[in-house]
Amino acid sequence: MPVTTTEVLPIRTSDDVVRVRQAVRVRAVGIGLGLVDQTKIITAASELARNTLDYGGGGEVRLDVMQEGARRGLRLSFVDQGPGIPDIARALTDHYTTGGGLGLGLGGAKRLSNEFHIESTPGVGTRVTIARWK
Amino acid sequence: MAVDGTAALTQTVAAEEAGIRAAWLALLKAGGSLQTGRIREAELDTQARTVLEQLRDGLAAAGTDVRADAYAALRDTLSEISRSRAIQGFTPTDTANFVFSLKEPVFAAIDRTHGGDPAAATGGTWAASHLLDALGLHTMEVFLAGREEVIGRQGQEIAELSTPVVRLWDGILALPLIGTLDSARTGVVMENLLQAIVDEEAEIAIIDITGVPTVDTLVAQHLLKAIAAARLMGADCIVSGIRPQIAQTMVHLGVELNVVSKSTLADAFALALKRTGRIVTRRQSALSPTAS
Numbered sequence: 001m002p003v004t005t006t007e008v009l010p011i012r013t014s015d016d017v018v019r020v021r022q023a024v025r026v027r028a029v030g031i032g033l034g035l036v037d038q039t040k041i042i043t044a045a046s047e048l049a050r051n052t053l054d055y056g057g058g059g060e061v062r063l064d065v066m067q068e069g070a071r072r073g074l075r076l077s078f079v080d081q082g083p084g085i086p087d088i089a090r091a092l093t094d095h096y097t098t099g100g101g102l103g104l105g106l107g108g109a110k111r112l113s114n115e116f117h118i119e120s121t122p123g124v125g126t127r128v129t130i131a132r133w134k
Numbered sequence: 135m136a137v138d139g140t141a142a143l144t145q146t147v148a149a150e151e152a153g154i155r156a157a158w159l160a161l162l163k164a165g166g167s168l169q170t171g172r173i174r175e176a177e178l179d180t181q182a183r184t185v186l187e188q189l190r191d192g193l194a195a196a197g198t199d200v201r202a203d204a205y206a207a208l209r210d211t212l213s214e215i216s217r218s219r220a221i222q223g224f225t226p227t228d229t230a231n232f233v234f235s236l237k238e239p240v241f242a243a244i245d246r247t248h249g250g251d252p253a254a255a256t257g258g259t260w261a262a263s264h265l266l267d268a269l270g271l272h273t274m275e276v277f278l279a280g281r282e283e284v285i286g287r288q289g290q291e292i293a294e295l296s297t298p299v300v301r302l303w304d305g306i307l308a309l310p311l312i313g314t315l316d317s318a319r320t321g322v323v324m325e326n327l328l329q330a331i332v333d334e335e336a337e338i339a340i341i342d343i344t345g346v347p348t349v350d351t352l353v354a355q356h357l358l359k360a361i362a363a364a365r366l367m368g369a370d371c372i373v374s375g376i377r378p379q380i381a382q383t384m385v386h387l388g389v390e391l392n393v394v395s396k397s398t399l400a401d402a403f404a405l406a407l408k409r410t411g412r413i414v415t416r417r418q419s420a421l422s423p424t425a426s
Contacts, residue, residue, distance in 0.1 A: 043383045
């Protein structure tokens with residue numbers, strides 16, 4: 001899938017989460033996503049960026065603008081070198097949390113995206129990729 | 135090497151102080167420091183004299199180590215100059231140039247005093263360059279620290295100003311939230327809200343989130359906590375200003391606020407009035423001005 005633009009942002013502090021949201025908003029507007037879809041991908045990005053920060057100990061996000069024929073999309077990859085997720089199915093279960101949150105972020109991000117992919121190795125790190133197409 | 139660079143520089147500044155100052159002032163004036171009228175000639179003279187004297191003393195006591203105690207007086211003077219120039223409206227470049235423009239006269243003076251000894255002249259020039267760079271950067275740091283102080287203070291002011299609790303009616307409060315809701319701001323919001331509930335003996339608090347750009351699970355959790363705390367204080371909450379896209383997103387996220395919500399602040403206010411036994415009606419005469 002041809003990627004037209006790529007941007008990598010660090011996620012080290014909670015201010016970075018705000019910056020990620022702003023960058024995602026700019027890209028989402030750029031590919032012509034409607035207001036609802038913009039809000040969905042921004043919210044999903046906010047959840048995943050905060051997970052990267054709180055559970056992954058910080059990491060980075062890669063924003064790819066993709067073009068497939070006339071269709072344009074935004075793909076976000078959140079990568080950390082944190083402790084990893086031992087049981088991904090359980091982590092995706094609503095209201096399950098290990099950190100005192102609502103336990104809806106990861107599953108919510110999945111529901112807010114067109115594509116969702118997660119790979120995690122305990123002790124190595126986690127990569128969550130989501131995409132939203134126009 | 136008979137004379138090392140630092141010693142050559144120290145000797146030069148001590149011996150040629152008057153000459154360096156005259157050349158430096160000429161350069162500063164030529165560079166336009168006086169043209170804008172922001173600073174008087176006498177003030178510039180005094181600043182140049184003080185800086186050179188303190189530079190001479192610093193060199194004699196501590197060589198080119200600008201972090202040494204012997205340079206404390208010079209660092210303070212430069213900080214003061216940097217600050218006053220920022221207030222006078224000089225750019226950071228102008229301020230740094232005040233120090234950097236000292237290089238040319240100092241290099242020329244080293245050439246005059248140690249011209250016959252190339253090794254000492256080179257060493258002295260290097261030491262001077264190194265020292266003046268460090269001092270120039272010091273003025274920049276002070277300038278930036280001043281700016282950061284202002285930014286930090288503004289951040290705090292925004293945090294306080296952007297979380298007002300307003301009294302709409304007897305016993306009805308509104309809390310219009312604007313901007314990003316992080317943990318620190320939520321703390322301020324909750325404190326203000328709970329205190330206002332006590333002060334106003336409020337029955338109903340309307341939390342308006344029209345100005346919150348993104349409602350994710352963390353924001354939702356903060357809201358739920360504020361609502362729960364308000365309930366414990368005996369006040370009911372109404373959440374208003376949930377835009378259509380936010381509503382859809384919250385449904386997908388699976389967040390349930392378990393609280394009465396209205397799309398606009400006006401609707402929430404109407405509901406709050408109704409709950410406290412009041413109604414808003416239009417005056418009959420105003421309704422039909424042509425009826426008579």
